[in-house]
Amino acid sequence: MSKVLVLYYSTYGHLETMAQAVAEGARSTGAQVDLKRVAETVPLAIAQSGHFKLDQAAPVATVAELENYDAIVVGAPTRFGRMPAQMASFLDQAGGLWARGALHGKVGGAFTSTATQHGGQEVTLFSIITNLMHFGMVIVGLPYSHQGQMSLDEIVGGTPYGATTIAGGKGERQPSKIELEGARHQGLLIAQTANKLFGT
Template sequence: MIKVLVLYYSSYGHIEAMAEAVAGGARDAGAHVHIKRVPETIPSDVAAEAHFKLDQWAPVATIEDLPGYDAIIVGAPTRFGRMPAQMAAFLDQAGGLWLSGALHGKVGAAFTSSASQHGGNETTLFSILTNLLHFGMVIVGLPYSHQGQLTLDEVVGGSPYGATTIAGGRGERQPSAIDLAGARHQGELVARYAIKLAV
């Protein structure tokens, strides 16, 4: 059975919710899925004072986990138009995997959130995807088979480069049904491509 890792960082729970939707889509496609998060690099007292969501249930990943999966879907919020330091610090430890080619040919994808519609969703996706391409991974985005990203009836996330959500300037907006549907669809597509590549 294909193994998929949904690897995420979430300060306030928005990306955690998207990760669960991505994982659900991959499971629906027949994959065995693990959800893991990267370590928090901010001191715990500072994180608590900033009201970070500290009760996340997903286990913390290690770099050594990554080669054990057929596909890796990476999610992180935008920080000034790029991935946050927590995710970057984790991926920066993967030099040995890059050198050995341990991730070559595996399927990769990205998802993100931002405070506003134009707050860096796409550049953050590219900052994640750039890493995955350097690792030799085969990239899957979120094509317009997810028609929800075309709606004009409400504010929605979504991009052909990956699933996204809009959190609001104070984190007041949780992922909408359309955002979560996009995340599920992307997870399903990643698993389906991984299954095809494994044949």
């Protein structure tokens, strides 16, 4: 079976929860799945005063590890309609992998969170996906086979470009059942695709 990395950055824990759901979906296919995060770059005193979630269990990834995986699913919250500096800095260090074509043909996907419905979910996903395409990766989004994202009964995240959640202006909202189902579904589809391409 394929090897899948769910790589995320989470300030307050919303993306950590979504990443866990993506990993669950990928594992359901029999794929070997690792859940890792990128390092926090905000000074500790500022992170503590800002109530960042600093006790996340996932180990910190290194750029060199990326080429060991058949699929990489990248999750990060929005910062003014783009990925945050923590994730951008990590990917910026992957120039050596890009130069060698080390990620060509691998499967990629993205997921995100925003404070509000209209806080830039799709544009943030594309800011991640653009990087993955420069690496030569094959992108798998969240198609409407996850019909929960079409719900009119409640406010939900979810786009055809990747799983999303809405955190609220103060981070008071946690990922909903439908949003977590979307994250699991995307993880499953990405792992299924990687299994077809790389599984034995």
